[in-house]
Amino acid sequence: xxxxxxGGGLVAITGVYVLAMHxxxxxxxxxxxxxxxxxxxxxxxxxxxVLFAAACLGFxxxxxxxxxxxxxxxxxxIVVAITMVLxxxxxxxxxxxxxxxxxxxxxxxxxx
Numbered sequence: 186x187x188x189x190x191x192g193g194g195l196v197a198i199t200g201v202y203v204l205a206m207h208x209x210x211x212x213x214x215x216x217x218x219x220x221x222x223x224x225x226x227x228x229x230x231x232x233x234x235v236l237f238a239a240a241c242l243g244f245x246x247x248x249x250x251x252x253x254x255x256x257x258x259x260x261x262x263i264v265v266a267i268t269m270v271l272x273x274x275x276x277x278x279x280x281x282x283x284x285x286x287x288x289x290x291x292x293x294x295x296x297x
Contacts, residue, residue: 187250194246195261199268202235206272206288213289228289232269239265 212219212227239261247257272288280291 190246190250191257191260194242195264198235198239198242198261198265201238202265202269203272203288205231205235210286210289213291235269236262236265 209227209231212224215221215224240258243258243261244254246261248254250257276288277291277293279285279287281293285291285293
């Protein structure tokens with residue numbers, strides 16, 4: 186039961202992250218109305234918000250399941266942080282193969 190609930194929570198928070206990143210793809214395209222500082226600040230808030238949500242969800246589930254709120258919060262934050270890194274690396278690799286704008290807009294090779 187605990188593994189299913191924790192796994193479901195991790196899948197849910199990862200889905201929220203992927204959806205939020207996909208919805209903000211336009212912010213990663215720099216132009217006259219969008220600076221790199223604005224983009225970076227948006228991504229900072231988005232990533233910190235998702236990590237905070239993961240910690241809260243993990244703590245709540247841990248307390249509800251067996252009283253180990255801090256352990257579950259730590260587990261959720263670590264797993265979500267690793268997933269974030271892997272998602273960014275994967276989307277950049279795909280962008281350099283011609284499948285750009287999945288999670289963000291990347292510039293590869295001759296583009297910059």
